[in-house]
Amino acid sequence: MSARILVVDDIPANVKLLEARLSAEYFDVITASNGAQALEICARSECDLILLDVMMPDMDGFEVCRRLKANPKTHFIPVVMVTALDSPSDRVRGLEAGADDFLTKPVADAVLVARVRSLTRLKMMTDELRMRAITSLEIGVQAPERSAVSDLGVGGRILLVDDRPSSYERLAPVLSAEHTVDxxxxxxEALFHAAEGNYDLLIVSLSLENYDGLRLCSQARSLERTRQIPILAIADADNNPRLLRGLEIGVNDYLMRPVDKNELLARARTQVRRRRYTDHLRDNVQHSIEAAITDGLTGLHNRRYMESHLETLAEQAATRGKPLALMMLDIDFFKSINDNHGHDCGDDVLREFAVRIRKSIRGIDLACRYGGEEFVIVMPETDMHVASMVAERLRRSIAGEPFSIDKGNKRIEVTISIGLSTLEKKGEPVAAVLKRADVALYRAKHDGRNRVVAAAA
Incomplete structure (x- = not known):
């Protein structure tokens, strides 16, 4: 796994030591000797993770971290503070500044590499989501970084898996001060509980009496419904090898017993914030996908989606020897609706028209806005006889009830013309099917509108 690590320390010997350790693991290492230089490098998006010394002149590591996490452009870069400070209050201060972890010098090579690998793996996954969500900004979806910067990480749902009453009776009340805890x-039963509970964080004791806590973590990572839930492991002081193994299989963070309550809360907040951020990214990706295939005004699929999906439906019909019908619809005299009542009223008609289309077709049928006032409906497993019945029913539903426009203040009569065609033979280009439906639609309009015409065989 290739990743670029920024090492920030004002002591050259410390920089050289970390650089040598990380380079030996094939990481790409860049360095900075002070906080200002580190902020400048990060602003150029030149690193995947930051190893940050705390005790530096001019600007200490806490302030550097706060600035990185307050900036939407650098908020998502993982920060690991590496320092000689080892008290719980120092760790909490670092975590509250936004650090993702806090390693105490001297750092064992295995611990350092395991933590860097874990966090860079998470960063690369997040980068992939961010890249896919870029188009969300173009369609007006808010960038998640801004909400992440202001998120305090409280009010999450946490599942605590611990079979020792002396342990969970101490931990649960602490967490309950800021979160809902089960x-x-x-x-x-924990895996089933986690899959059903919509949790923001899973806290697992690695000292379970008759169960392997790491196996539970591994199972959570393997199931679709729990794969994205952050995992915070709690281990006894002599469990270092198991903790490193946990980081390899997907544990996000860990705490050693005895657990400091402030550090527990700080690490829980960090994981809850991260869960919300990645969820927001995934939502943005989903919105982007929907926007790419959906007509914004009517909510029907757009022409791009129809043209790509029609190919698949035609291939399936040909392979299975099933019929496929296609209906092309056009709202009669739509231009006069816009001219006489305004484009807002025209939009009202298009929206209502889409609603009536949905009510007249099956779930397996594909309804699309083809462009302007023209629509296409693709009907799998439908021959011309059935398609003609559906088209006539739709025509009557449009003509039979006036359309409400101008916020319900007016009602106008609307009619449609429909052209029908079917897939004639295996391997026939879908463009030919569309063309026949278009020709049939032209005949319907030429013959007086408000009618259904089937394409000649």
């Missing part, structure tokens, strides 16, 4: 003392 305790699951039965590890065999």
């Amino acid at each position: 305790v699951e003392p039965n590890p065999t």
Whole structure:
């Protein structure tokens, strides 16, 4: 796994040591000797993770971290503070500044590499989501970084898996001060509970009596419904090898017993914030996908989606020897509606028209806005006889009830013309099917409108 690590320390010997350790693991290492230089490098998006010394002149590591996490452009870069400070209050201060972890010098090579690998893996996954969500900004979806910067990480839903009452009776009240907490003392039920509970964080004790806590973490990572839930492991002080193994299989963070309550809260807030941020990114990606295939005014699929999906439907029909019908519809005299009542009223008609289309077709049918006032409906497993019945029913539903416009203040009569065609033979280009439906539609309009015409065989 290739990643670029920024090492920030004002002591050259420390920089050289970390650089050598990371380079030996094939990481690309860049360095900075002070906070201002580090901020400048990060602003250019030149690193995947920051190893940040705390005790530096001019600007200490806490302030550098605060500035990075307050800036939407650098908020998502993982920060690991590396320092000789080792008290719980120092760790909490670093975590509250936004750090993703806090390693105490001297740092064991195995711990350093495991933590860097874990966080860079997470960063690369987040980068992929961010890249896919870029188009969301173009369609007006808010960038998640701004909400992430202001998110305090409280009010989350946490599942605590711990079978020792002496442990969970101490931890649960602490977490409950800021979150909704469910305790699951039965590890065999925990996975089902996690899958059903819509949790923001899973806290797992690695000291379960009759169950392997790491196996539970691994199972959570393997199931679709729990794969994205952050995992915070709690281990005894002599469990270092298991913690490193946990980071390899997908544990996001860990705490050593005895657990400091302030550090527990700080690490929980960090994971809840991250969960919300990645969820927002995924939502943006979903919105982007929907926007790419959906007509914004009517909510029907757009022409791009129809043209790509029609190919698939035609291939399936040909392979299975099933019929496929296509209906092309056009609102009669739509230009006069816009001219006489205004484009807002024209939009009202198009929206209502889409609603009536949905009510007249099956779930397997594909309804699309083809352009302007023209629509296409693709009907799998439908021959010309059935398609003609559906088209006539739709024509009557449009002509039979006036359309409400101008916020319900007016009602106008609307009619449509429909052209029908079917897939004639295996391997026939879908463009030919569309063309026949278009010709049939032209005949319907030429013959007086408000009618259904089937394409000649």
